[in-house]
Amino acid sequence: MVQMTFGEAKIAAVAQAMRQDERVIIIGGAAFGGHRYMTLGAPLVQEFPKRVYATPIAELGYVGVAVGAAMTGLRPIVTVSTSSFVYEAWPQIINEAPNIYYMTAGQTKVPMMVHLLTGIRTAGAAQHSARPQAMFMQTPGLQIISPATAEDALVMVQPALDSERPTVWIDHALLMEEDIRGSSSVQGQQTAFGKAAIRRAGKDVTLVTYGITTVRGLNAAERAAAEGIDVEVVDLRTLCPLDRDTVLESAGRTRRLVIADECSLTCGVSAEIAASVAEAGVDLAKPLKRMNTPDVPIPFSPLEEQELIPSEDKILAALRGVM
Amino acid sequence: MVQMTFGEAKIAAVAQAMRQDERVIIIGGAAFGGHRYMTLGAPLVQEFPKRVYATPIAELGYVGVAVGAAMTGLRPIVTVSTSSFVYEAWPQIINEAPNIYYMTAGQTKVPMMVHLLTGIRTAGAAQHSARPQAMFMQTPGLQIISPATAEDALVMVQPALDSERPTVWIDHALLMEEDIRGSSSVQGQQTAFGKAAIRRAGKDVTLVTYGITTVRGLNAAERAAAEGIDVEVVDLRTLCPLDRDTVLESAGRTRRLVIADECSLTCGVSAEIAASVAEAGVDLAKPLKRMNTPDVPIPFSPLEEQELIPSEDKILAALRGVM
Amino acid sequence: MTPPLPNEQLWEALRRMLLIRRFEETCDAISHEPYFPGHHTHLYIGQEATGAGVAMALEPEDVVFSTHRNHGHTLSRGADPGRALAEILGKATGYCRGRAGTLHGCAPELNMPYNSAIVGGNLPIAVGAALTAKHQGLSRASVMMFGDGVMEEGVFYESINLASLWQLPIILVCENNAWPKEDIQTSQPEGRGSLATKQLVNVAETFGIPAIAVDGADVGSVYDATVAARQRAVSGGGPTFIEARTRGWPGGTGKTDLSWAWGEPPTPWHRRDDAVLRLAAELERSATTSQKQLLELDSRVSQTMSEALQFAMDSPYPPAEEAYANVWP
């Protein structure tokens, strides 16, 4: 049982990786916590002053630098801070990094990781609330991790680096607030990298989650239990590889399915889960439901913003809806 | 019945729009045909020499210029040529243009269009074969058109401009080769903008297509007919708005569904169609099938490349597979 | 320094600058209240003279673009402080009905059509507005107010190259609040001040754009440079680059007492770099203006600001369902 907050755990994981492997450097500064948690990465700068490269405001440039550094012997972790800024680096993340191993027929590898604070963080408005994960899933050659618990933050960084694949780390700006300490719902899940975790076993309905929706989903599941609905919560953990098998098995068993996803609805992560289930011909008692952010830019104004977020309440309503 | 090639039709449509409205300009040069059809846009330059702005190689800059020109009174059509280059302009297309109308509570509009030659064009390799349409569908605020026939190229440009929405025109590098002249399969489809077209009525199976897969799908449907499979081909025409209703109605009727899509499988256009059908609880006789490019970067070598393309043969096989 | 602006205009400049100062101090004061949405604001304290000097040199038909640090730009352009603050609080009475917030503050009705909070996001957009003007033969300038950090983003170079090649009527106002460089920690997490060039104006000149560096805390210099740039723009002379140099406000210095202008400013920054105090001191010394008049102006402005705060606080939020308005189908 890990007694750390999520934010502490991710810094500990990075520090551990840096201690173990001299080749691991940080490009972009120690912005793992974004503006609100500026100091989160400070221990890294302190322990490894020569291995944390603060950069100009030049996302395309410094992500490209990481690609080049990775292919010539380093293992950079790039911090882009708010994920909306990763759009600036799109050509390198979408059209360079993921193609290199394939295009050189396996001769050149790009062992790098890009850390992003994604999500509707409240008051980020349309331009600081990006959830780009589904776009990354459209991009063959990228590995995508999305740890939701302190324990997963601790155990997923190293295998991601070891894989030598260009990896996008989908973090969520609000996870740090959630302070998920090791608790009965998350402990002891020594799930293999690339496999989904059943965070809560249940027999009535399968709830597929990842990242922040895992937190919200587990809360919703507890409330559903009080209403007599026994929810099985499947946390995807990595979006590529995508563990369709665990989802299919669970949904096949419960015969009911809700997918909770902060992406916009159309072509989001949940669309892929839903399509996979449909294609596999899983026999559901009721049609599945996607609980996403609607296809709307994110407003600044608080009531409007709250209206759009796939919250605990909304997930609970969706669970009720498939019963 | 339109007696033009697809390439001629799209230029005619742009010329017509420019004649009707002085505010329509072209930014990026007349690269509607890409390298291979350099001369396609020449008539536009000849007729409107002062309204075609050739640019430096600065996609982010000139797409942004179009955004600014659009919000202050012009109606730019931006030509990016090969769609892979649009990644350079991602911050403007994903994080500026689509948010502006919403973020200003409807005060500022961005009536612009971005034309892209997408697709696996043969020998484009990993970096010149982009199919970014599903990423655009993840982006609320963008309109996405994907005309597949000469007639649609003719009739869809004007309403897209009239809508005053930022619009992405998903063209396909190989459509010009297809020379779809007005034929029995496409004529007289005076389908409203935003509505899918039933390109071929059928009772056994619904095949959902758009852009290049419409061409391949219609051919596959003819061959299926020879085998006694009566295929209904639903051409989406616009990806946003997405006409789910026509798909649901058709699939509900035929109770079999194949979706042909050149995007990578995971989180592609077909995922959204499949998810929508699953969510609507359409009762299918057999599980639906997605016929996509697999999640693989595009290789240069011809046999490898052909192996990955959702070709007529593969679509036919998928149709057989759901019978 | 001889004031390049006539006295009554300097007075108006001070009014605008004081309004910005009081507005920003209000934001600072309430920014940790639970009703304040978001986690931080980017204040314009110390840069007021740039905002006022530029705005006073412009015409209503000019189109103005800003950045994340926009409060001072909208106010100096004439925005109502109540509606501007309402926007920052996410209220329905804000310039964008609370959709934009602090990061995206703009005022379409004042020809500030949109604001990007992305570093460099508005640069090419402003060039596009200049293209419209030139293409349509309109006698107006496009004005881009931006931070020195923008010059670290590649899009800046794409944008100025286009502006220069096409000789567009644009005024590029770079607010270098990281001046002089030696004051700056270049290893800041966000790398501010991390440009390998010696002088920012050299960059513009390399691209064939006339460039001038001015003291951004001196409203007259800013005004003069902007008048010249606007003249160049509307007469077909193409873009101008103005570097307005200020020293960043150290923050946390509380409410400004205008009498520091002729008294004892609490910090060296206030003495040397505070644009508001400098202008007040100048007016006070000029003998056309008394200390009393200055303090009266300040209390009128402060009164306006209290009313603005009250207005913003009293305004309703747009209801939750309004989230679906202005959504394309």
Add this chain to the structure above:
Amino acid sequence: MTPPLPNEQLWEALRRMLLIRRFEETCDAISHEPYFPGHHTHLYIGQEATGAGVAMALEPEDVVFSTHRNHGHTLSRGADPGRALAEILGKATGYCRGRAGTLHGCAPELNMPYNSAIVGGNLPIAVGAALTAKHQGLSRASVMMFGDGVMEEGVFYESINLASLWQLPIILVCENNAWPKEDIQTSQPEGRGSLATKQLVNVAETFGIPAIAVDGADVGSVYDATVAARQRAVSGGGPTFIEARTRGWPGGTGKTDLSWAWGEPPTPWHRRDDAVLRLAAELERSATTSQKQLLELDSRVSQTMSEALQFAMDSPYPPAEEAYANVWP
């Protein structure tokens, strides 16, 4: 001109340049054959001296990056012409088993680890390779060969700013084949030559990077500049910008006859701008080398090239199923 390279090295330079010329002529000749994948090739004709001059100044441990116009770079670095052509034909014997093709030609085993066909795509990547060298204290340079068009992309500025700020060991070789600008149509569909700067070297200098412009058709000047740049790089002196100026090959001039070097070149371009003819003429004039020797060299190179073509033609395609190899799960 006094040859800055000793004669035997000039001879080796000519060999590499001739190999590139014959290779590119071969590509040109077969590029419309049905078995030739893709619609166009970007040939290196006219720029051979730059490729050869740079390559001869480098060490094997240096890491070299290129662009869409890469054939000459891989060949001058020592790539086998048969395998290079096989790659262009998509064959399994190519340097990347046909995965890369003409646009992405590279040779990882020659420390050319990857090639982007995106204008500017490799720029920051090359800076990253330089960061590795500096971070690990390795005595090697990163070398970026790129076209003038790259300077229209913003990423160029982000990249050189980083290289300059961090004083990285990189040699930025800008192959300006649009020189002099007056020769260039700036309204070309792709806007080549559309940079508002007067001199490309000014741009680098503005970012604090030592810069030199050389005649890119003169192998000696290119070599000298590269030797100096490499020296600066490995001794901790940071980046260097070299502008190698050439006049673009007009195209469609068929197979070069080496005897034009001392005879009658068919066009002004061949007379003035053809790097191969210029070097051959120089050697011929130098009296150490006879016309016969030169023609013999040419026929050896041509023979090598025929064998290369044969090898590439005879090589198999990777089978369709191989499309799924090297795919991450």
